[in-house]
Amino acid sequence: MINFSNNIFKLSTDKTSYWFQITKFGHLEHIYYGAYLPEDQPVEPLLHKRAAELGSCVIYDASDDKYCLDNMCLEWSGIGKGDYRNTPAEIIMPDGTYTADFVYDEHKITDGFDIIRDLPSSYGSKEECKTLEITMHDESNDAGLNLYYTVYEKANVITRRASIANRNKSPMTIRKLMSMNMDIPNDGYRFITFDGGWIKEANKHERKLSYGIQVNSSTTGSSSNRHNPGFLLASESATESTGNVYGFNLVYSGNHYGAVELSNHDLVRIQLGINPYCFEWTLEDCDFKCDECIGGDCGRFETPEAIMSYSDEGFNGLSQNFHNFINNHIVRSDWKNKERPIVINNWEAYFFNFNTEKLLNLAKRAKKLGVEMFVLDDGWFGKRDNDKAGLGDYNVNTKKLPGGLIDLAKKIHKMDMKFGLWFEPEMINEDSKLYRAHPEWALKTPEKKSALGRNQLVLDLCNPDVRDYIVENVTEILDSASIDYVKWDYNRHISDACSPCVKEQGRFFHEYIKGLYDILDRIFTPRPHILLESCSSGGNRFDLGMLCYSPQIWTSDDTDPIERLRIQNGISYLYPLSTMGAHVSEAPHVQTLRDTPIATRFNVAAFGCLGYELDLKFLSSVEQKEVKEQIEFYKQYRKVFQYGRFLRGEQFKDNKVVWHVVDKDSKTGISGFFQTLTTASEGFDRLRFMGLDPEKKYTVKTRPQRVFIKRFGGLVKHILPVSLDPGGLILREANKHYSMNDCIEDYTAYGKSLMSGLMLNNQFEGTNYNENTRLLGDYGSNLYIVDAIDYKNK
Numbered sequence: 023m024i025n026f027s028n029n030i031f032k033l034s035t036d037k038t039s040y041w042f043q044i045t046k047f048g049h050l051e052h053i054y055y056g057a058y059l060p061e062d063q064p065v066e067p068l069l070h071k072r073a074a075e076l077g078s079c080v081i082y083d084a085s086d087d088k089y090c091l092d093n094m095c096l097e098w099s100g101i102g103k104g105d106y107r108n109t110p111a112e113i114i115m116p117d118g119t120y121t122a123d124f125v126y127d128e129h130k131i132t133d134g135f136d137i138i139r140d141l142p143s144s145y146g147s148k149e150e151c152k153t154l155e156i157t158m159h160d161e162s163n164d165a166g167l168n169l170y171y172t173v174y175e176k177a178n179v180i181t182r183r184a185s186i187a188n189r190n191k192s193p194m195t196i197r198k199l200m201s202m203n204m205d206i207p208n209d210g211y212r213f214i215t216f217d218g219g220w221i222k223e224a225n226k227h228e229r230k231l232s233y234g235i236q237v238n239s240s241t242t243g244s245s246s247n248r249h250n251p252g253f254l255l256a257s258e259s260a261t262e263s264t265g266n267v268y269g270f271n272l273v274y275s276g277n278h279y280g281a282v283e284l285s286n287h288d289l290v291r292i293q294l295g296i297n298p299y300c301f302e303w304t305l306e307d308c309d310f311k312c313d314e315c316i317g318g319d320c321g322r323f324e325t326p327e328a329i330m331s332y333s334d335e336g337f338n339g340l341s342q343n344f345h346n347f348i349n350n351h352i353v354r355s356d357w358k359n360k361e362r363p364i365v366i367n368n369w370e371a372y373f374f375n376f377n378t379e380k381l382l383n384l385a386k387r388a389k390k391l392g393v394e395m396f397v398l399d400d401g402w403f404g405k406r407d408n409d410k411a412g413l414g415d416y417n418v419n420t421k422k423l424p425g426g427l428i429d430l431a432k433k434i435h436k437m438d439m440k441f442g443l444w445f446e447p448e449m450i451n452e453d454s455k456l457y458r459a460h461p462e463w464a465l466k467t468p469e470k471k472s473a474l475g476r477n478q479l480v481l482d483l484c485n486p487d488v489r490d491y492i493v494e495n496v497t498e499i500l501d502s503a504s505i506d507y508v509k510w511d512y513n514r515h516i517s518d519a520c521s522p523c524v525k526e527q528g529r530f531f532h533e534y535i536k537g538l539y540d541i542l543d544r545i546f547t548p549r550p551h552i553l554l555e556s557c558s559s560g561g562n563r564f565d566l567g568m569l570c571y572s573p574q575i576w577t578s579d580d581t582d583p584i585e586r587l588r589i590q591n592g593i594s595y596l597y598p599l600s601t602m603g604a605h606v607s608e609a610p611h612v613q614t615l616r617d618t619p620i621a622t623r624f625n626v627a628a629f630g631c632l633g634y635e636l637d638l639k640f641l642s643s644v645e646q647k648e649v650k651e652q653i654e655f656y657k658q659y660r661k662v663f664q665y666g667r668f669l670r671g672e673q674f675k676d677n678k679v680v681w682h683v684v685d686k687d688s689k690t691g692i693s694g695f696f697q698t699l700t701t702a703s704e705g706f707d708r709l710r711f712m713g714l715d716p717e718k719k720y721t722v723k724t725r726p727q728r729v730f731i732k733r734f735g736g737l738v739k740h741i742l743p744v745s746l747d748p749g750g751l752i753l754r755e756a757n758k759h760y761s762m763n764d765c766i767e768d769y770t771a772y773g774k775s776l777m778s779g780l781m782l783n784n785q786f787e788g789t790n791y792n793e794n795t796r797l798l799g800d801y802g803s804n805l806y807i808v809d810a811i812d813y814k815n816k
């Protein structure tokens with residue numbers, strides 16, 4: 023809901039309120055963002071006071087010696103009028119100066135959300151969202167700034183964006199234009215970001231806000247695995263389930279810039295938008311009548327959309343706002359809110375070394391275990407036998423696949439499985455037909471040799487011919503071979519960031535991303551049945567822009583479950599489980615050499631869109647049984663895993679991670695209890711369930727899983743009457759065919775009691791193995807299924 027009276031805008035969602043006012047000089051002054059306030063709440067107690075003239079201030083207007091922009095909470099600010107904080111806009115104005123002072127002109131409130139030209143955005147029906155558009159102007163320059171606020175009432179999200187127009191005869195050059203600016207009083211905030219690199223994405227880091235500017239940004243050309251664009255501000259005492267948390271994210275896949283600044287009067291300025299790094303965009307003298315202007319481009323610049331949410335129910339409350347919002351107002355296509363298929367991907371099984379027979383065998387084995395989709399990864403085209411050649415040439419390699427893709431897809435479909443295919447269309451190898459035909463299509467700085475990343479160059483997506491080539495090439499394959507799923511990869515950062523096709527080189531990074539969106543839109547919008555999973559060496563482009571096209575993203579090349587506990591945990595603060603690709607792979611793990619139980623590999627991957635990525639041929643018969651049961655279990659609870667309410671447990675010990683998913687009526691839940699490194703003689707474990715109905719009675723039962731004999735090595739002598747060589751043939755064979763059942767616990771309890779904590783059985787500690795001992799050790803885990811009794815009986 024959006025109300026305006028007495029110069030005050032009141033934006034409300036179900037649980038939050040966002041208020042700001044027009045000051046007597048026309049600036050937009052922020053009043054409040056937090057828990058919902060009734061409309062009749064008097065504004066006076068919330069206003070920032072201006073009772074005294076604060077020292078060392080530049081006064082905006084001689085008529086009021088207490089009106090100093092530097093000490094005000096502002097929705098927007100300029101340069102040159104006394105606000106010395108980080109500016110949301112740095113523009114060389116038509117008069118040649120940097121001075122900009124945008125003040126209120128008018129506003130309008132409309133139902134729904136207007137699309138942004140050339141950029142993806144959130145969406146909602148007229149009933150689901152309302153948009154406030156405020157027009158401001160800078161008097162001396164004839165420049166107009168529009169601020170947009172879209173309120174998603176049920177989702178408790180407000181989105182922000184800005185656009186600027188030059189109506190002057192002289193050009194105006196934008197060097198920085200944020201999507202949002204907001205100032206709030208400090209509350210001892212912690213600034214929380216999700217950082218990392220390849221195979222260690224989205225590790226959560228936090229630091230206390232301190233005086234000055236702290237920045238969360240990327241300069242790689244994409245949203246990056248270095249710093250996800252999303253970040254949080256949490257009050258000092260916030261926990262997973264209590265306290266004030268604000269969250270911010272950007273619907274954008276290019277270089278982003280998020281900054282928080284603590285000013286000398288304890289105001290926190292928050293900004294988010296396109297990174298000003300190497301950015302320059304000149305808006306020409308424009309009469310708004312030429313062809314480009316009819317679309318509104320040449321004299322106008324539009325920022326991507328920023329999203330904001332607030333919760334007084336801690337990090338989990340905030341995450342749930344984001345999760346619901348993304349599932350309902352970001353993800354599109356036929357796959358919106360639809361259960362995602364279980365995948366077998368051949369990459370970690372064979373890398374580049376495969377042929378039709380190997381693939382079909384893998385698919386057959388997978389089908390037997392219950393897998394629903396076969397994904398053919400890298401290496402099926404051109405001369406792609408390693409990563410030095412072939413990118414750009416998407417003609418099938420008939421040595422590996424003599425019958426071609428059509429034949430393979432048919433065979434897979436005949437097995438009653440879906441068929442998916444990998445592409446990396448934004449890239450090119452120098453050793454490719456495409457490069458030989460069009461070397462000028464690769465990014466290159468004139469007179470310099472281009473820098474390689476993973477032996478490849480980046481195609482110039484600012485060039486319309488390149489975009490057309492990609493669209494034609496990819497769609498031809500998609501349509502001919504009836505492909506159900508595409509993995510769209512992007513495996514390096516951008517270098518040599520320049521193009522002959524852009525008006526000024528400061529436009530390059532933004533034009534590149536707009537080019538990518540154009541391609542994705544042209545390929546996938548007309549083919550909504552295709553499930554697109556985007557990927558960038560794992561989670562190097564895990565952002566809301568990509569999610570507008572790809573309902574899920576390959577979270578990380580790292581499938582080691584212990585690493586995934588950190589990675590998926592980090593991603594879960596900002597994005598729902600339905601968006602995270604999560605696979606079970608081999609152990610010891612290819613990147614960490616960590617040897618983890620197959621049960622834990624599954625238990626972690628189940629909190630996402632499940633897949634398998636290993637050579638199933640090498641699973642023993644007993645491992646195959648285990649995987650089959652995993653898949654059956656996942657199918658039974660898939661909806662809860664992918665779309666249930668996800669709650670992170672409070673981390674009470676460094677070596678424990680607890681996750682919960684609960685369906686919307688709190689009837690069924692699954693909790694994961696994970697142990698990273700064990701300690702000798704572990705203490706009692708109490709599993710505190712979350713999200714249940716306190717009044718309902720539930721059954722709780724451990725998911726049955728196996729413990730393999732090989733885990734015990736020489737220790738088997740304690741349970742066998744004869745002494746056997748732990749590395750010998752008998753035990754190795756036995757391990758293939760037999761396993762022990764892990765301890766199963768079974769209880770009945772009220773939600774209230776489960777949420778106060780279920781006392782679990784003791785862990786194994788060397789002296790007393792029996793069937794009631796939990797065998798966790800290093801990297802052990804269990805899933806617990808919670809079912810409401812009344813519900814089951816109905």
Ligand code: GLA
Nearest residue numbers: 369399400557558559560579
């Ligand atoms: C990237 C992806 C992997 C795989 C390889 C193929 O690294 O993240 O999943 O597709 O490329 O080359």
